[in-house]
Amino acid sequence: MGQSVYLGMSGGVDSSVSALLLQQAGYDVSGVNLRLFHNEDIGEGREKTCCSLADAEDARAVAARLGIPFYVFDFSGVFRETVIADFVSEYEAGRTPNPCVVCNRAVKFGALLQRVRTLHGEYVATGHYARVERDEDTGRWLLKRGADRSKDQSYFLYMLTQEQLSHTLFPLGGLYKTQVRALAEEHGLVNARKRDSQDICFAPDGDYAAFIERTTGRPSPAGDFVDGEGRVLGRHKGFIRYTRGQHKGLGLSVEPPLYVLDKDPETGAIRLGQDGELWTRTLTAKDVNWISVSEPGGPMRVTAKTRYSQREATAVAEPLPGGGLRLTFDEPQRAVTPGQAVVLYDGETVVGGGTIER
Template identity: 50%
Template sequence: MQNGKKALIAMSGGVDSSVAACLMKQQGYTCMGVTMKLYDNEEIGVSSEKTCCTLKDVEDARFVAQALDMPYYVLNFKDKFEEEVIQRFVDTYIEGGTPNPCIDCNHRIKFRALMRRMEELGYDYVVTGHYARISYDETSGKYILKKALDSTKDQSYVLYNLTQEQLAHTLFPLGTYEKTEARKIAEANGLLNAHKHDSQDICFVPDGDYGKFIEGYCERTGKEEEGGKFSPFEPGDFVTEDGKVLGHHKGIIHYTIGQRKGLGLSLPQPLYVCRKDLDKNKVVLAPNDRLFQDTLEAGELNFISGEYPRGAFRCCAKIRYKQKEAPATVTPIDEKRVKVVFDEPQRGITPGQAVVFYDGDQVLGGGRILRSKEE
């Protein structure tokens, strides 16, 4: 039985979005499946056999839509994706940071560009296969973003940019399910991708070699190589904190804070990337204990309630997707920046990544890490 509501289902061809579509149909929504065409493999130099956004994925999504008796379309967001995700990814590395393109894709493509398309088509909701929950608080009149019940699959970290308006028109059907349950639902409904492997890598850098991708992208597009006094593509020195040269690096874009493997050095003790000096073209290496800091500054902020904090507040915060949140104090610096001080030092605070604030299972908001205490 139809409930009178219309849902636009973002379908990647994977099991999660397919089960989301199945659940929405079972709940009586009028559904349309869409796959977002985000890039051409040849244009960005990625093998079509390695990336998750293949013709096979489109075929899987189309098959599921047909099995669920719902219309299905492929929507072209290539230009928007390159501008809002790939270019920001490249720019952040060139500037010495480490980006999180999944956050940009959710923020700028799925819940901005796709939601505009939803409105144009006269639909009520955008539905995705994210593991997160949305509730509505009658007292405050606000929507609340919460962690998924399955803590091993919770994706609330990458959704902290959602606004009240977006939450009002978004549904996460999998938020109350465990991954094993989702696969059982897919199996019970005869979906061909019930046991399809999850995608692990960034979709447009499936082999994990970010430096190689950035070099190739800049060469193809003629993008100017900027960062500091030196080109971030130019080889330079690995050094200790007191300036001792340990060897030579192949370009600052190839390294990120906390990295130990892939340095190409034979060292008497494990050393990690603790800082990148773009002005001197040096990558500073140090022992693991030097990676722990307790203070960071963040910008590009979003608070789920839509209200900027008037003063300091206590919460739990985390600086990486897979990291457990830790107690911290967040203090506004001005209308665009906050200072976050953790009760205990955190390992590998990295500019370009996100810091996300929690109150129990509720997401308060978050922002982009601009710098750590020692920078």
């Protein structure tokens, strides 16, 4: 009997092929579908593009085909108290959160790993495109990019601790998406051609404001658009409906175009300005998690991403007292947004990351 691993199975092709690869590698694999919310959490009858009953049945069908046990773990409580609560409170505070980062920290590699350890399992596995390796010189566990750069998900995993990394497997880390789909076809998996979900699971239509209003039971207050001197330029349709750098949907006919610069949760005002005011060379971050090093002894050259979809830029990272980080870019960066994650790299290796403060 191989080492015991519990694999998060969403019903998609990535986690299904992960099950196949783990089984072929000799692990004792159990499939786990995570129930993260109930209908009342997202709005009764609303169509979802992931985490649906149909997705759970696809996962169950793959587990049956591979002959592995399959379980459903109800983590809707912890999901609601951490991911959704953080999402709502951050937007209401004028920031733009990244719920996938919070979910990985609190649920997939938090609550799930804790449950797995109580069941005497050795590992948690997921279908993320990333790699875990051990640095034999330092003894530290490293998080590395997935081989398929177009699918690399290391950005969303920067918060994993040394303990979590030591009990985590990413079977797809060395594969390309085309290889994953080919393996699924070869082994007759039902979801070989299933499209990838690009959505936040609890707001698949992308209307975050409507989700927040349903969750809180109150509309987001309207308020003023103001300029740098505080002069009123017009009225906005709800504080939570706008994010830094936004230009479309402001409803203002002015030249040159205006962009959201920042938001004041105290007054509900949203300050607008020119594109040039969105560019900065420095940021600070909080809740920093260091991975490849315990903490830099001083300034450290890195590349960094302030959004998942962007190409990283060269910068100098300096640790701050209290677990913070100052990052100074070689070239100005546009629309660095409080609440988002900044992730630091050294080549293929994730150095660490944190939550952008300003």
